[in-house]
Amino acid sequence: MPIGIFDYGVGGLTVMKEIMEQLPDEHILYLGDTARVPYGVRSPGTVLNYSLENARFLVSKGIKFLVVACNTSSAVSLGMLKEKFSLPVIGVVGPGARAAVQMTKMKRVAVIGTETTINSGSYEKAIRSLDDSIQVTGVACPLFVPLIEEGWLDGEIVSLTAAKYLSSIRNDSADTLVLGCTHYPMIKHVIAATVRVPLIDSAVETAREVKAILEQGGMLRTGKGSALKKYFVTDAPGKFRDVGRKFLDHTIENITKISLGNT
Amino acid sequence: MPIGIFDYGVGGLTVMKEIMEQLPDEHILYLGDTARVPYGVRSPGTVLNYSLENARFLVSKGIKFLVVACNTSSAVSLGMLKEKFSLPVIGVVGPGARAAVQMTKMKRVAVIGTETTINSGSYEKAIRSLDDSIQVTGVACPLFVPLIEEGWLDGEIVSLTAAKYLSSIRNDSADTLVLGCTHYPMIKHVIAATVRVPLIDSAVETAREVKAILEQGGMLRTGKGSALKKYFVTDAPGKFRDVGRKFLDHTIENITKISLGNT
Structure with a gap:
């Protein structure tokens, strides 16, 4: 059975990319809820409903493992999804938080993400549940996603935008920065040049945990033949x-276009 | 009865502002479909469905006039809405196009807007149906809306972004530029400084036509008392x-939060 991954759009593909690198033999189904992109500006209740519909769709296709490859959705809906479905469910917040706790020496971690992710305080909660002496600073960077989707990954505009959002982190002397949005690895180089502190890429950390859980549970694919990838979107394939x-x-x-709710 | 206005978010409020200035005595109902923002990245079929739901909601509240204060939605759904409902319906594309035809002397008009609006070619069709000797150039500017919603209305980032999008217009020698998105009046000063050609503000032109139609049809409000404004949103009031x-x-x-479709 395949691994199921969902995100509201293309961002979760950075997580899928890391999973493909670490687990090249696994079948994967990817759902991008592109009709309702972006979740980062929606209220938590709305994100919860959409996440449930996405998960139901993938589970109905027969998956062995569910990856919520979206920080906004992980922040808001992971607990509910774990309750509702009897298969392993992992989000991107937990792996990112665990890696940050291991990395920080000064016990000061900064997190960047969409408004909804930062306002939810989910990284702060996850990090402080592991070590409550760690101070966590969150900064919302709403323009990063549209800039990345526009393909402006280099140059003055993205650098100035990064400088504007991240100036508080530069002065704040955090020693670890979590990329709390699956789009952000695309401008990792710009962010690294701006803040000059080590970055945690949640996509990499999540892929690592997916691999560990599948290995421990004896759930790795053993079949022959090439690994299949299928994509579902709710709009604009x-x-x-x-x-x-x-x-x-x-x-x-x-790529198959599907309908969820009234998309 | 009130005038009904819808948009997917706050952008249509620039149209409402102009209507309030030109028709201060009218009651107005405004619907912002904020759960499904932004329409500019969605496929035409999806925009059509959402527009129909928005219009149905406002008509069910009892309105005398429907203003589609969204370029994307006007471009895609105006014809269908005019067929479905037996009240005057106006979009923002027609008024903008008519003003552009009157203004251009060189017969070269540039239009800027979201990807969906520009790809739909709606301004080009509307302008050329009035005068097919006019050459129309469309430029999609996907980052303007998120920049404006972030409140970055001045400074280097918005200026550089405008320069990047509008460089072709500067060299193209159009003598009229249509702001084909209701958000754009918020950065009119930046756009004007970049292109140095006269701008058409569809919000102003639309308000002018609403006033003219209400006057001609004897539909202006004659009641006493202050004009009421009510707002409906589908998410995040x-x-x-x-x-x-x-x-x-x-x-x-x-402001009242309502549900449409599965929002």
């Missing part, structure tokens, strides 16, 4: 294919 | 109130 290729660093085929 | 105030240039009260 052509745009998903074109923009998504950059996120996945791989061509995207087998 | 607090954010609508805070961000919307800048667009309307007026405080926003009487």
Whole structure:
């Protein structure tokens, strides 16, 4: 059975990319809820409803493991999804938080993400539940996602935007910065040049945990033949294919447009 | 009966602002479909469905006139809405196009807007149906809306972004530029400084036509008492109130959160 991954758009493909690198033999189903993008500006109740519909769809297709490859959705809906479904469910917040706790020496961690993710305080809660002596600072960076989706990954505009958002982190003397949005690995180089503190990439950490859990549970795929990838979107498959290729660093085929709720 | 206005978010409030200035005695109902913002990245079919639900809601509240204060929605759904409902319906594309035809002397008009609006070619069709000797150039500016919603209305980042999007217009020698998105009046000063050609503000032109049609049809409000304004949103009323105030240039009260489709 495949691993199921959902996000509201192309961002979760950075997580899928890392899973493909660490687990090249696994089948994967990816759902991008592109009709309702972006979750980062929606209220928690709305995000919860959408996440449940996404998870139901993937579970109905027969998956062995669910990855919520979206920080906003992980922040808001992971507990509920774990309760509702009897399969392993992992989000991107937990792995990012665990890696941050291991990395920080000064016990000062900064987190950047969408408004909803930062306002939810989910990274702060996750980090402080592991070590409550750690001080966590969150900074919302709403323009990063549209800039990245526009493909402006280098140059003055993205650098100035990073400088504007991240100036408090530079002065704040945090020694660890969590990329709390699956889009942000695409501008890792710009962020690293601006803040000059070590970065945690939740996509990498999540893939690592997926691999560990599958190994420990004896759930790795043992079948022969090449690993299949299938993609489902709720709107605009052509745009998903074109923009998504950059996120996945791989061509995207087998895209099916589906309906969820009233999309 | 009130005038009904809808948009996917706060952008249409620039149209409402102009209507309030030109028709201060009219009651107005405003619907912001904030749960499904932004329409500019969605496929035409999805925009059509959402527009129909928005219009149905306002018509069910009893309105005398429907204003589609969203370029994306006007571009895609105006014809269908005019067919479905037996009340006057106006979009923002027609008034903007008519003003552009009157203004251009060189017969070269540039239009800026979201990807969906520009790809729909709606301004080009509307302008060329009035005068097919006019050459129309469309430029999509996807980052303007998130920049404006972030409140970055001045400074280097918005200027550089405008320069990047509008460089072709500067060299193209158009003598008229249509702001084909209701958000854009918020950065009119930046756009004007970048392109140095006269701008058409669709919000102003639309308000002018609403007034003319109500006058000609004897439909102006004659009742006494102050004009009532009511607002409906499908998500996040607090954010609508805070961000919307800048667009309307007026405080926003009487906001009700409603559900449409599965929002």
